[in-house]
Amino acid sequence: MRKTKEYSDQELSRIISEYTHSLVRLAFTYTKSVPDAEDIVQEVMVRLITKKPYFENKTHEKAWMVRVTINTSINYVKAVKRHKNEPLDYDIPEIPKEEYYLVELIDQLSEKYRTVLYLYYFEGYAIKEIAQIMKKSESTITTWMARGRKKLKGLLLEREGEL
Amino acid sequence: MNRIEEEYREMLSRIKPEESFEQELLETLKQAQIQKKKPKTKVGRKLFIRHIHQAATAMAACMCVVIIGIKTPAAATFRGFYERFCISVSQTYEKNVKADEIPINKQVNIGNKGKIYLNDAVMTSEGISIRYEVKDKGNYDDVYPSEVIIATEDGDREVLEQENYIPVSDQKNNTKYYGTFQKHTAEIQKFIGKETSCTLVFLGEKGGEVQEEKIKIKFMPRSMYKVKTVASNDDWVYNKKENISYRIKNITLNVWYMKVEYEWKSQEDQDFLSFELSDEYKKQYLSLGETADINKENRKIGTVFFERTDDDTRKMIFKPVWLKESKNGTQMEKKIDGQGITTTKGE
Numbered sequence: 095m096r097k098t099k100e101y102s103d104q105e106l107s108r109i110i111s112e113y114t115h116s117l118v119r120l121a122f123t124y125t126k127s128v129p130d131a132e133d134i135v136q137e138v139m140v141r142l143i144t145k146k147p148y149f150e151n152k153t154h155e156k157a158w159m160v161r162v163t164i165n166t167s168i169n170y171v172k173a174v175k176r177h178k179n180e181p182l183d184y185d186i187p188e189i190p191k192e193e194y195y196l197v198e199l200i201d202q203l204s205e206k207y208r209t210v211l212y213l214y215y216f217e218g219y220a221i222k223e224i225a226q227i228m229k230k231s232e233s234t235i236t237t238w239m240a241r242g243r244k245k246l247k248g249l250l251l252e253r254e255g256e257l
Numbered sequence: 258m259n260r261i262e263e264e265y266r267e268m269l270s271r272i273k274p275e276e277s278f279e280q281e282l283l284e285t286l287k288q289a290q291i292q293k294k295k296p297k298t299k300v301g302r303k304l305f306i307r308h309i310h311q312a313a314t315a316m317a318a319c320m321c322v323v324i325i326g327i328k329t330p331a332a333a334t335f336r337g338f339y340e341r342f343c344i345s346v347s348q349t350y351e352k353n354v355k356a357d358e359i360p361i362n363k364q365v366n367i368g369n370k371g372k373i374y375l376n377d378a379v380m381t382s383e384g385i386s387i388r389y390e391v392k393d394k395g396n397y398d399d400v401y402p403s404e405v406i407i408a409t410e411d412g413d414r415e416v417l418e419q420e421n422y423i424p425v426s427d428q429k430n431n432t433k434y435y436g437t438f439q440k441h442t443a444e445i446q447k448f449i450g451k452e453t454s455c456t457l458v459f460l461g462e463k464g465g466e467v468q469e470e471k472i473k474i475k476f477m478p479r480s481m482y483k484v485k486t487v488a489s490n491d492d493w494v495y496n497k498k499e500n501i502s503y504r505i506k507n508i509t510l511n512v513w514y515m516k517v518e519y520e521w522k523s524q525e526d527q528d529f530l531s532f533e534l535s536d537e538y539k540k541q542y543l544s545l546g547e548t549a550d551i552n553k554e555n556r557k558i559g560t561v562f563f564e565r566t567d568d569d570t571r572k573m574i575f576k577p578v579w580l581k582e583s584k585n586g587t588q589m590e591k592k593i594d595g596q597g598i599t600t601t602k603g604e
Binding site: 100101103106107110111114115118119122123128131132135136139140143144165168169172188189193196197199200215216246250 | 266271273274282283287290403
């Protein structure tokens with residue numbers, strides 16, 4: 095079932111003010127660039143108004159927005175990667191260079207671990223909500239979180255050993 | 258650990274869209290609803306389409322262009338980015354690789370009614386190259402390879418990431434590609450002469466959703482094709498008229514194509530440089546596709562893929578061309594008068 099009517103200006107304003115900041119941050123964790131993350135969010139919003147998916151409730155709407163942002167961001171990363179031999183080069187004015195290690199550290203985690211950790215620790219989603227977004231069971235999400243944290247800890251210790 | 262989480266959280270809290278973004282987005286969406294047209298992204302990639310001139314070869318193959326469309330948003334750290342992949346329908350282009358060929362000849366189903374035909378593969382010193390055909394995309398909008406996982410019963414396992422995929426033909430629903438997946442020689446060598454399980458991961462895109470399609474095959478690679486560097490160079494050529502300097506950095510010969518990496522310096526930040534290739538007998542070679550980035554001052558880099566030059570030639574002559582976009586959005590190319598780059602093939 096799809097929404098048949100077009101979105102009113104009020105509905106669009108509500109969606110934009112409710113989701114833009116968190117989706118830009120989420121897309122940023124993949125793109126490492128704010129303008130690219132903004133492009134991804136625009137793409138997601140355009141998909142929303144053209145596909146007009148039907149949402150049972152607010153949680154469903156939120157889950158759709160997050161999932162499409164993740165997929166669009168993954169596509170972006172794949173597209174850049176498949177045409178470049180070098181890793182993504184980034185220049186993030188919002189972050190001082192001495193903090194880049196954090197981005198690089200988190201980047202070493204696989205996509206799924208990074209995403210669940212981000213959604214849980216930063217955006218404050220419950221395991222159940224993350225399971226809905228990622229279309230996985232709650233136990234899988236719990237396992238990914240545990241593994242992600244363990245891997246991150248290992249990387250951190252490794253880095254501290256090198257310093 | 259908690260400190261890292263806290264630092265990461267604090268760092269991300271500084272990531273915010275531009276102040277005007279929400280308002281601009283609202284206007285863009287309102288317009289998109291009225292015009293029922295997909296709006297442009299802020300820093301969208303430039304996609305240049307160049308119709309390739311028919312190569313002056315004996316083969317009079319009809320020429321056509323296949324473009325791999327960019328469906329994803331732009332790389333903002335690059336002030337410009339363009340790519341295009343194209344090739345003629347040329348049977349003669351499909352080089353014979355009998356010496357190192359691993360025949361596969363297997364058709365597999367993907368998604369809903371999709372079909373991929375795997376022709377053959379070649380283990381190379383830089384990974385693995387696979388020739389495949391997307392016979393039918395099924396319910397997907399786009400299908401392309403992502404990675405290859407190879408493993409033996411002895412416990413050796415390597416994941417090779419896709420480097421590129423180049424179309425060989427533009428026949429509808431019957432498109433053949435060369436897919437290249439990278440790894441270092443040492444990691445590939447151990448698979449030679451061993452029964453190898455191979456999982457080819459393709460990605461199917463449908464309305465923004467991405468689905469993994471895994472294809473499992475087994476083969477025994479008996480030899481390895483050595484990817485050769487046929488020339489490398491550090492010298493710049495300066496063209497006074499255009500006020501541009503350029504150099505061909507590296508030329509490598511892969512199983513089915515030749516990869517040419519180059520750099521340029523110019524004041525024209527919105528234009529992209531590429532090259533045409535011919536040999537000492539004035540035969541022109543097909544450009545199979547290219548990518549280029551303008552990302553930082555004095556660091557403009559590009560890669561162009563050509564068909565392999567004939568074995569009996571000694572020289573490769575690269576003529577620079579500008580790829581430009583005019584104000585009305587049309588795409589054009591302009592040949593640059595003056596000095597090209599002539600390179601002698603090494604062994």
